[in-house]
Amino acid sequence: MVGVLVLSACVTPPLPASVPVPIAVERNGLDAFSLSGRFSMRHEGKSYVGQLTWRHDGADNELVLSSPLGQGLAEIISDSGGARLTGSDGRSQTAANADELLQSALAYPLSLSQLLDWLRGRNPDHGKMVRDALGRPLHLSHEDWRIDYDYDSDDPQALPGRLFVEREGGFTLRLRIDQWQRLPADTAGDSAK
Numbered sequence: 210m211v212g213v214l215v216l217s218a219c220v221t222p223p224l225p226a227s228v229p230v231p232i233a234v235e236r237n238g239l240d241a242f243s244l245s246g247r248f249s250m251r252h253e254g255k256s257y258v259g260q261l262t263w264r265h266d267g268a269d270n271e272l273v274l275s276s277p278l279g280q281g282l283a284e285i286i287s288d289s290g291g292a293r294l295t296g297s298d299g300r301s302q303t304a305a306n307a308d309e310l311l312q313s314a315l316a317y318p319l320s321l322s323q324l325l326d327w328l329r330g331r332n333p334d335h336g337k338m339v340r341d342a343l344g345r346p347l348h349l350s351h352e353d354w355r356i357d358y359d360y361d362s363d364d365p366q367a368l369p370g371r372l373f374v375e376r377e378g379g380f381t382l383r384l385r386i387d388q389w390q391r392l393p394a395d396t397a398g399d400s401a402k
Contacts, residue, residue: 239329239368241266241392247277251381252317261384266392270307270321285310287321318380327356328372353377 243264250257259282260275272285284295287307294314295301304310308320323333330346332338339348343365349356354376361370368389374382 239391243390243392244328244386245388246384246386248274248385249383251379253379264392265325272307272321285321318376318378319374319382323354324374327374328369330358330369 243262245262246260248257248259248261258277260277260279262273262275264271268287268289270285270287274282274284276282280297282297285307286293286295287310291303291305292307292310293301293303294310302310302314304313308322311317311319311321326333327349330338330349332346332349333351336349336351338346341347343363345360345365345367346356346358346369348358354374356375357373358369359371359373360367368386370386372382372384372386374380374384
């Protein structure tokens with residue numbers, strides 16, 4: 210224990226600005242992050258599993274979906290100018306934004322903006338949020354969606370390690386987030402230039 214106290218008293222130099230740092234911020238202030246993890250999804254009788262990486266910075270998003278073994282399946286890049294989905298076959302589709310793209314290209318009822326809010330624990334209008342004893346989101350009901358949260362630590366500001374999303378009619382999404390990273394301040398807000 211004494212060794213831990215001595216080590217924690219040591220001053221370490223700040224990380225270079227280009228290196229993402231672990232997240233230790235309030236959820237509502239999380240506007241620039243990257244995450245990596247695994248997903249399983251069931252929609253219209255079909256099941257999909259794989260890996261994902263997501264870089265979000267203001268209006269800019271880069272979402273890469275891969276097979277369980279890491280082979281690229283799809284990449285979605287969006288910013289204030291529009292969105293583009295590129296499949297593993299090299300074909301691209303575009304739309305005005307990522308939400309329209311997911312709906313038109315993949316016919317998924319889940320929008321990227323909804324998922325972003327749910328990951329950060331933001332309660333949409335007319336949603337019912339239940340919080341745990343530490344004040345973190347535990348369960349959210351919004352329209353015909355049900356979202357359950359699970360955490361890897363007891364930190365009151367911890368971001369979810371697991372997200373369970375279900376919609377009446379059979380759509381389910383399970384996310385296991387292996388790593389959250391806050392993007393450095395010098396890259397956050399670049400999209401606002």
